[in-house]
Amino acid sequence: MYVAFDHLPPRARVWIYQASRPLDEAELVQVLPRLAAFAEEWTSHGQQLAASAQFLHRQFLVIGLDEAVAGASGCSIDASVRFVRELEQHLGIDLLEKSRMAFLTEGQLQLLNRRELRDAITAGQITADTPYFNNTLTTKDELTTSWPAPAGQTWLASYFQQQPS
Known part of the structure; x- marks a missing residue:
């Protein structure tokens, strides 16, 4: 289930993906529904996850998860990485490259x-x-x-x- 990022508790787990370039305003507006849909649909062993996703500083995709509601499994983490790869293709950016x-x-x-x-x-x-x-x-x-x-x-x-x- 989607949770607004600012409503996630301080102990919520986060994953940070750095984009190879900043997103422009049109890209950010276009990607917001995809981020919300991912968080809304993200599950672990069929159980809804309390999650959020947002871009910060136009260049960092941050996925947050309230593990007190339900924790991520290996399969759900794989699903999040698939989502990040889809965003890479959709936006024409690198998010998984970590050398910079x-x-x-x-x-x-x-x-x-x-x-x-x-x-x-x-x-x-x-x-x-x-x-x-x-x-x-x-x-x-x-x-x-x-x-x-x-x-x-x-x-x-x-x-x-x-x-x-």
Whole structure:
């Protein structure tokens, strides 16, 4: 069953998928009914799941699930990945490719692979204080309180410790 994302409890499980490019307004409007339909129809072993799906920052698909109502099974997670693949094809974007990291620099999302990240740190374009979208977060509470977070306070901290002061 569909639940508005802001009505999911803090402990709700989330999956974050980063798009290869930002969606424009028309794409966002067009995809909203698909997101709601997926959440409404998503089941686990025939049991309705209390779920939601939305795009944040025009570039991140976030699927949320209140596991207190019912938890996701392997089959239901497979169904969600199939849905994400369908969205990829429909929108002409990559959502499952995970080699690029997202940073907020000068109000814009910047996607970097590891080599580009090292170069950007060396050049001073990315610092330990640069907001980083850690897409490995697993709860709505983490999403609300720590996304984005200063890069130096995430698993990327070691990248900044290697830099000379």
